[in-house]
Amino acid sequence: MTTMTVAAHHSGEKAADCSAKRARVLDILAAAGRDSVLLTSHSALSWYLDGSRVGISLAGDPIAALLVTADGDHLAAFNNEAERLAAEELPPGVTIHQVPWPDSLMDVAAWFGAGVAPASEAELAVELRLARRSLLPGELDRYSRLCQDAAGILTDVLSLATPHTTERSIAAELAGRTVAAGADPLVLLVNGASRVDFRHPLPTNAVLGRRAMAVVCARRDGMIANVTRWVRFDAGTPAELDAEARIAAVEADIFDATVPGATVAEVLAEIRTAYDRHGFGPEQWKLHHQGGPAGYAGRDPRATDAVTDTVTLDQPFTWNPSGPGVKIEDTVLLSADGIRPLSVDSRWPAVPVNGILRPETLQL
Incomplete structure (x- = not known):
């Protein structure tokens, strides 16, 4: 040997x-x-x-x-x-x-x-x-750069999209730019207006139409960044705009519950009540997993009632609340100052929600 x-x-x-x-x-x-x-x-x-x-x-x-x-x-x-x-x-x-x-x-x-x-x-x-839940200084530096790169890739690709762009062409551009950034494209999801109700939309040859969602889960240095963004080619309907605001409010409540010492199961319990509180009903959380701690796995682990891991400082999370036709998702860090989004790009439109800048739908 x-x-x-x-x-x-x-x-x-x-x-x-x-x-x-x-x-x-x-x-x-x-x-x-x-x-x-x-x-x-x-x-x-x-x-x-x-x-x-x-x-x-x-x-x-x-x-x-x-x-x-x-x-x-x-x-x-x-x-x-x-x-x-x-x-x-x-x-x-x-x-x-x-x-x-x-x-x-x-x-x-x-x-x-x-x-x-x-x-x-x-x-x-x-x-x-x-x-491995609390990131060390070198890890946090590498992870922050990966998350920023993933957000920037979504900005670069979706800014050039049109209603006639196909889902697969968006995915291909996302994949190419992710690999060029030294990362592995572990998950690429794209849906246009005709498939907007699917929570995990593998890309097809369908065109985007009037609105679309894209998701990138990229791995580099062993860590995985998870980001979702939306683009729209019209002003949006009142129902869409209302749902987008309400799902951001659900996420804000999740951030408030993500505090040192809380268990992942306790955060999930708050997620359930947040959906109902913001008009999505008490059963909406059952229709898609809600995310959880992040880092060296896409979710490390996914939040369930059985996960009694406690939340700690310098721990990354990706929560991903969703409803019919809406979803919000970024990789964030629980710092001494509270929740700090890592997957950010200053070029993407954002609005403060409970004091934290959150991505809006990009209107083209």
């Missing part, structure tokens, strides 16, 4: 963030009485390795697994991936164990040897999720 150690070629800030993450995981192991853990998911690996790309296919599993022990970090990677990971992706100090491509990354005894009994990631899933 061939091994190599990654040389130091990262900034001091990145090294400090990696050290902080390692300390968090070692604390988790100590509390659980375990000697090691094997990280195997995109979310956990990208977080622990501070943004390393550990996948090839967007639909595939990671091409590496990481054994965290008190003595060091050991990455198992297929032999056709190890050199690239060492040269371009991994933080310093990681020992790489090359695994023949037909073999299993999960067979720790085969590539590491006897002497450890690692916990599976699933055994410590909640603890690991809580460990």
